Structures are given as structure tokens and as C-alpha cells.
Amino acid sequence: MSIEKVIKGINKGRSFLITSHFNLEGDALGSALALRYLLLALGKKAQVVMEDECPAEYRFLPGSDRLKKIKDIRHIKYDVFAAVDCSDLGRCKAVAEMVDKNKPVINIDHHRSNNNFADANWVDPEASSACEMVFRLFKRMRVPIGRKEALCMYTGMLTDTGSFRHPNTTPMTHSIASELMDLGIDASEVYAHIYQSLGFEDARLLLKAINTVKFDSKNGIVHFSLKSSFLKGRKLSFDLTEQILNFGRMIAGARVVVLFKENMDRPDQVRVNLRSSKQVDISGVARMFGGGGHKNASACTVNGKLEVIQRKVIRRIRRLLNP
Ligand SMILES: [Mn+2]
Numbered sequence: 347m348s349i350e351k352v353i354k355g356i357n358k359g360r361s362f363l364i365t366s367h368f369n370l371e372g373d374a375l376g377s378a379l380a381l382r383y384l385l386l387a388l389g390k391k392a393q394v395v396m397e398d399e400c401p402a403e404y405r406f407l408p409g410s411d412r413l414k415k416i417k418d419i420r421h422i423k424y425d426v427f428a429a430v431d432c433s434d435l436g437r438c439k440a441v442a443e444m445v446d447k448n449k450p451v452i453n454i455d456h457h458r459s460n461n462n463f464a465d466a467n468w469v470d471p472e473a474s475s476a477c478e479m480v481f482r483l484f485k486r487m488r489v490p491i492g493r494k495e496a497l498c499m500y501t502g503m504l505t506d507t508g509s510f511r512h513p514n515t516t517p518m519t520h521s522i523a524s525e526l527m528d529l530g531i532d533a534s535e536v537y538a539h540i541y542q543s544l545g546f547e548d549a550r551l552l553l554k555a556i557n558t559v560k561f562d563s564k565n566g567i568v569h570f571s572l573k574s575s576f577l578k579g580r581k582l583s584f585d586l587t588e589q590i591l592n593f594g595r596m597i598a599g600a601r602v603v604v605l606f607k608e609n610m611d612r613p614d615q616v617r618v619n620l621r622s623s624k625q626v627d628i629s630g631v632a633r634m635f636g637g638g639g640h641k642n643a644s645a646c647t648v649n650g651k652l653e654v655i656q657r658k659v660i661r662r663i664r665r666l667l668n669p
Contacts, residue, residue, distance in 0.1 A: 348466070348467055348469070349468050349479075349482065349483065351468065352452055352454060352466045352468045353483070353486065353487060354466065355426060355452045355465065356385070356388070356390075356487070358426070359390065359426035360390055360391065361390060361391035361424045361425055362385050362390060362391065362392040362393070362424055362425075362428055363393055363419070363426070363445065364381055364382055364393065364394045365378065365395050365397075365427075365428075365429055365432075365442075366378045366430050366432055367397075367431060367432045367438060368396075368397040368398055368437060368439045370396055370399075370400065370401060370404075371404075371505055371585070371588075372404065372501050372502050372506065372540065373431050373477055373502035374396075374431045374432075374476070374502075375396075375404050375407060375410065375498075375501075376407065376475075376499055376500075376501045376502025376505075377430040377431050377475070377476035377479070377480045377498075377499070377502050378394045378396070378430050379394060379407055379408065379409040379410065379495075379498040380477060380480045380484075380495045380499045380502075381428065381430055381454070381480050382394050382409060383409070383494060383495040383498070384484055384487070384489055387489045388489065391423075393424070394412070395414045395415070395416060395418065396413055396441070397416065397438060397440055397441055403539055403543045403585065404501070406539045407497065407498055408494035408495075408497060408498065409494065409498070416440050416441060416444065419444045420444075426449060426452060427450070427452070428452040428454070429442075429451065429452070429453055429454070429455070429464070430455065430480070431456070431457075432455055433455060433457035433460045433461065433638055434463065450465045451466070452466045452468075453466065453467045454468050454476060454479050455468075455469050455470075455476060455479075456469070456470050456471055456474070456476055456479060457469070457638065457639060457640060458640055458641065459633065459637075459644075471641075472516075474503055474506055474507050474514045474515060474516060475503045475505075475514075475519075476502060476506075477498070477500075477501070477503050478499075478519060478522055480499060481499050481526075491526070492529070493530045496526040496529040496530070497526075497531055499526060500526040500527070500531045500533075500536060501536055503519060503526075504523075504533075504536060504537070504540070505540065507519060508588075508592065509537065509541070510523070512642060512643070513642050514640065514642065544589075548586060551586070552586055552589055552590065555570060555572055555576070555586070555590050556570070556593050558570045558572065559594065561600075562664075563599060565601070565602075565664050565668070566601030566602065566623075567602045567603075567604065567660060567664070568595075568597050568600045568603045569594075569603070569656070569660065570590050570604070570605045570606070571606040572605070572606070573608050573652065574608035574609065577607075577608075587605060587607070587619055590605050591603050591619060601622060601625075601626050601667060602620065602623075602628060602663050602667070603620070603621040604618060604620050604659065604660070604663070605617075605618070605619040606618055606655065606659070607619070608652055614649060614650065614651070615647060615649055616650065616652050616655045617646075617647050618632070618635065618637070618645060618646050618648060618655065620632055620644045621642060621643050622641075624642065626642070626666070627641045628641070628666075629644045630666065631663055632645055634662060635658075635659065635662075636648065
């Protein structure tokens with residue numbers, strides 16, 4: 347198993363630059379912060395740099411106040427670069443462009459579509475989250491887990507499993523969550539930080555977005571579409587996307603849920619987020635349109651008009667559901 351390679355890479359390094367993907371969310375942030383604590387416990391130096399700022403609902407995470415800005419990369423001394431929860435270095439945007447290409451790279455990820463971009467790759471599509479993998483790293487390296495890192499890892503597992511209800515939730519996921527809770531994690535408090543913190547204006551925006559819902563009941567396809575004009579002047583956070591998709595999944599008979607969203611800066615570009623029930627592998631559809639992801643949660647960005655892309659993607663999904 348390539349966890350060994352990652353451990354070797356960690357043992358060899360003294361200072362680390364850690365990053366994750368843009369559209370920062372619980373697992374990206376949680377796994378990066380937890381990895382930092384692991385490295386610090388081993389007596390190493392580590393900094394976390396992200397493309398995005400920390401979203402408000404994650405500011406309760408220990409260490410989230412110490413995120414470095416991209417422009418700081420020049421001043422950070424590191425001899426190893428580590429990416430967590432990233433299927434592709436391109437997902438780290440400017441951070442990936444700015445890192446020293448001569449430094450060894452560590453890749454810890456659970457996306458099936460990971461392209462093994464690093465010197466030490468550890469990719470486990472069976473893991474619920476990158477946080478679950480970092481937890482295993484703590485165990486394997488015999489580093490005791492404190493409350494801070496427990497909180498980070500619990501949060502990533504919570505968000506990547508949709509609060510322990512998506513098909514990637516395994517007995518292992520619950521068993522790790524239980525162990526982390528024993529370290530003093532208040533599950534309902536973490537939940538409230540992330541899922542019960544929607545501003546009223548955001549809530550109204552979410553309602554409007556949900557109102558775009560369409561249901562192809564014959565095939566079990568639920569879809570939503572958002573024009574860039576709808577989003578203009580507003581900051582639609584990633585979690586709003588997740589909320590829309592979660593709403594779609596509540597509908598009986600929904601096998602695939604899709605959100606089509608015009609890029610705010612480039613309306614000729616559409617972000618397509620896909621979710622599927624356990625029996626349906628939706629990742630192939632995302633790959634067909636240049637994206638990727640997990641079996642039941644994938645995404646792609648497609649150039650073209652919203653209506654045209656919508657027709658094409660839905661046609662593909664129908665074909666997938668009716669082989
Ligand atoms: Mn993840």
C-alpha cells in the first residue's frame with residue numbers, strides 16, 4: 347500500500363507546505379489542518395496555503411486562523427509539498443503554479459479520478475474522505491490524536507459523507523467517528539457550525555434556487571439550473587451548492603441529481619455537479635465531459651450554453667440509466 351511511500355516522504359522531510367483544492371470545504375480544510383498537526387507532533391514545520399479564504403462556517407476549526415495567503419508562498423521555507431483531497435494538481439489553482447517544481451510532492455486523496463501526480467501517491471477511493479486517510483496516517487505513525495486534530499478530521503468526515511448518510515459511509519467511517527468523539531468532539535455543535543449557520547438572505551436565495559427544480563420521474567433525474575444573472579453580486583458559497591443537491595436527494599425516486607450553474611465571471615462556462623444513488627456510478631458521465639470525482643459524487647466544467655449543456659448531460663445520464 348502506498349501509505350508506506352507517504353510515510354517515507356514524511357520521514358524524509360523537515361518542513362512542509364500543505365494545500366488542497368479550490369472551493370474550499372470541510373474535507374479539504376480538515377485534512378490539511380489535521381496533517382499539519384501530525385507533522386508538528388513529529389517535530390516538523392508545516393504551513394497550510396489555500397487558493398480560497400476559509401469560509402465563515404469553518405472558522406471554528408483549530409488552525410483555520412493560520413492559513414497562509416498565496417502571496418506568502420515566496421516567504422515560506424519548505425522541502426516537501428503535500429496536497430490532500432486533490433484529484434489533480436490543477437485543482438490547487440495558483441498554489442500549484444507557484445510551488446517549486448523541484449521539491450518532492452506527496453498526494454493523499456480519495457478521488458477515484460486521481461491522476462497520481464506526485465512522487466509519493468496514496469489514493470484510496472474506498473475512503474469516505476481525505477480526513478479518514480489522515481486518521482489512518484496518525485495511527486500508522488503512532489502519533490497520539492488530540493482534540494484539535496480530532497475536530498478537524500471529524501469535520502471532514504461529516505461533510506464528505508453528507509452527515510454520515512451518503513453511500514461512502516462505511517462501518518469504518520462510523521468507527522473512526524466514534525473514536526474521534528471519544529476525544530471530546532460535540533457532534534451536534536460541529537453540525538450547528540456548518541449546517542445551522544445559513545444567513546437569512548442566503549436561505550431565501552437557496553429557496554429560489556431550489557425552485558428551479560425539474561424532475562424526470564420516468565428516469566429518476568432531478569435537476570436544477572442557475573443562470574449567472576441569478577448569482578450576480580451575491581456570493582454563492584459551495585455549501586449552498588451542496589444544500590441544493592441535498593434537497594434533490596430528498597425526492598423519492600431520485601437516482602441522479604444534477605446542478606447546472608453558469609460560471610459567474612464566464613457565463614459561457616457551466617459547472618455541472620452530479621450526485622447519484624448508491625447503485626448508479628455517475629463518475630463516467632463527469633469524465634465524459636472532462637471532469638471526474640467519486641462514484642456517487644462527481645463534477646465537470648463545460649464550455650457552452652447552459653441549455654445546450656443541460657440537454658447533452660441529461661441525454662448521457664438517461665443513456666447510463668437505460669443501458
Ligand atoms: Mn474529500
